[in-house]
Structure formats: C-alpha cells, structure tokens
Amino acid sequence: MTGFIKRWLIRLLLLALVLPILLVLAGKYIDPPVWGWQLHRTIFPPQSYPPRAAHQWVPMAAISPNAQLAVIAAEDQHFPDHYGVDINAILTILKQTGSDGPSRGGSTITQQTAKNLFLFPSRTFLRKGAELYFALWMELLWDKSRILEVYLNIVEFGPGLFGVEAASQTFFGIPASRLSAQQAAQLAAVLPNPYRMEPAPMTRYVQQRSRWIRQQMRQLGLQTLNKLKPVAPE
DSSP, X not given: OHHHHHHHHHHHHHHHHHHHHHHHHHHHHSOOSSOHHHHHHHHSOOTTOOSSOEEOOOOGGGSOHHHHHHHHHHHOTTTTTSOXXXXXXXXXXXXXXXXXXXXXXXXXXXXXXXXXXXXXXXXXHHHHHHHHHHHHHHHHHSOHHHXXXXXXXXXXXXXXXXXXXXXHHHHHSSOGGGOOHHHHHHHHHTTTOTTTOOSSSOOHHHHHHHHHHHHHHHHHOGGGGGGGSOOOOO
C-alpha cells in the first residue's frame, strides 16, 4: 500500500511539473479563449462586476506603441532586460511579509501574465511559487513581445473589462491602435486597482499618476520596444 501511494505521489508531482510547461508551450501559439483570472471573476464575481464581461483580442500590431510603453513604464521598467523575476522586489516583499503570506504584489509583467492566464487570485506562498514557475517557463519558451501581447489582451482595466482593446473602446471610443501617449498613460495608471479607479474622467490621483507615467515613457523612449522583438537568426 505504501508503494502504491508513493507511485501516485510521484506521478502527481511529475504532472504538476510537466503540465505548466505544456500549457505555456500552447500559449506561445494559441491566443487563449479563456484564462484563469477571467474564470474566477465569472464564478466568484466581486461587487460591481457586470453581468457580461467585455473583451476583444487584438494582435500586437493593432496595439499602439504608446500602450505598450505605458504599461512597461508603469508596471515593470526592467521588463525588456530581466528573465521574468525581479529578485530585489521579491526579497523586499519577503522582508515585509507576515505569516498570512505575501502582503503585496511587486510582480514583473511576466509574473502578472502568468498569474492572470494560468492562476487565480490568492495571497499565498503556494500561488506565488506557481506564478514564478510559470513565469520562468514563459521567459524560456516565449519572446518578450508575446508576453506583452498576452498581458495587454487579458489584464483587467475595470470590472469585467479585459484587454486594452475593450478598455480603449469603452473609455475613449477608439481602437487600441489609436491610443495617444496620454490616453495610454491613463489606462496604465489604473492597473494597480481597476475596481477603485477609472482612466476617464480623471481623478486627481489618476491625473498625477498618468503624468508620472508620461515622464517615465519619455525617459524610456520608444526604442525600448525594439528590445522586445525576437532576434532573427543569422
């Protein structure tokens, strides 16, 4: 009986290690029709969640460079250069963490994409560990442009408002391809808490936050986006 249990535990462990790799590999080529965060919102809708979510997938070519740069400036300025994990941010979080688990985010864009795509809301070390595991495989199997494309298409910009195209149409009445630098900064400004903030009309906080994001965008420059493109083989 002990040997039987041991064999099944080994199989479960192997499944837990291999399944994320297969899911990440599929995500390299397939635009996800549904994802973990969206499923959780649908099954356990928070207050103010609408009866029907809004979402429209668009390829990276149909997303304004302003929107791409704005989320990098706001959420993860080292995104083009790191390997999915910001070690310094993680160490800072661990120092400030109590017994109930991680107290705040500090995730890279890769980690946020992994969390939104494959996982569910939870403040536990187990979820954080799974997030890191997915993120490392995403960095290994995807290029940066694909990671940012998926992130911009599934991140929640408001209650039930998933992806930059739906957000752009809802708040500004234009496609994501036409977002100005200011509009993109306003969208990025609400990402920490889209249930308490809206890109438009701007509150004082969103106005100040978007101004800071614009400043960071100018410092980073659009050349930052060139680092995201896969290097063609010689």
